[in-house]
Amino acid sequence: MSFQFNEHLIPLNKGHAVGPGWTSATGHRPRGVTWHWTALRSLNDCRGILGGYATITSKVSSHYCVGQAYTDGVDRYVSLENRSWHAGIGQKIRWDGKASTNKTKGTRACIGIETCNVGYERPGHPAGGDWIEAVNTDSKWIMKIEPWPEEQFNMMVAVGKEIIDRWPHIEWRDHHGHHDICPGYKQDVAGFPFARLLRGIYGDPNIPDIWSPFWMPKARQRALIALGYDLGPTQDDGDFGNLSSRALLAFQKDNDSYVIPHWTTFTCDKIFHRLTDEGLDPITVSQTPLN
Ligand SMILES: [Zn+2]
Secondary structure, eight states: OOOOEEEOOOOSOTTSSEEOSOOGGGTSSOOEEEEEEOSOSOHHHHHHHTTOSTTOOOSOOOSEEEOSSTTTOEEEOSOTTSEEOOOOSOOOBOTTSSBOOTTTSHHHHEEEEEEOOOOBOBTTBOOOTTOEEEEOTTSOOEEEEOOOOHHHHHHHHHHHHHHHHHOTTOOGGGEEEHHHHSBTTBOTTTTOOHHHHHHHHHTOTTSOOOSGGGSSHHHHHHHHHHTTOOOOTTOSSSOOOHHHHHHHHHHHHHTTOOOOSSOOHHHHHHHHHHHHHTTOOHHHHHHSOOO
């Protein structure tokens, strides 16, 4: 692996998107890691938007931005001692799945990592054959998402390792996507290779894949049905309608979760472990058709 960290630290000046130090609300340390996609492929373009050109003042930043290839490398915009402004409006949930407050929102509590990735298929960005199908947190909008290339993936692992070298209290469960803290407002990072990435960062092949089994609405419905929730006669038809939504809200209420009609990383974690507690294999349950 041969790539560079590009030093583009944003100055701690008024008008620049950096907050000095971690606050007392989080024990003067970051509590989680928020992964993003930039919706752009070019690291150079991202550097402009994220304030990495020191002369640019901006309302957004991130700690890192990971290019797609080793020739691009990884940009550093904000040191791990300071806060980057990587998650703005629409925040409802914090790093541990509980309700977010102004003092514990992502920008104040989490390290932000942007990955150069165009996100979902849309005009101007046609999907390739290897794009990933995953549904939005609302379980209604199935997107096709650009995969993260191998070189980029390896650089993401290196970034993750640098973070836990500095802040070893951050565990695999403290990683999430922008869409997990802003469900319904953000789509990044649906289809993200969380399990493989975290296994790489933590050197632990036993980290469970709680995410990809539930990338499709049918799988989500099957999990809820397996846990005894009534989705009506249409069962796992893939149309995540009122009964499915009501079942999800009931599941969240029953499991001491933030109640919101969105399926997040925190839902994945709870439902994966509830299924396991019941002696069920989450992968078999999610992949076995009922209809
Ligand atoms: Zn984002």
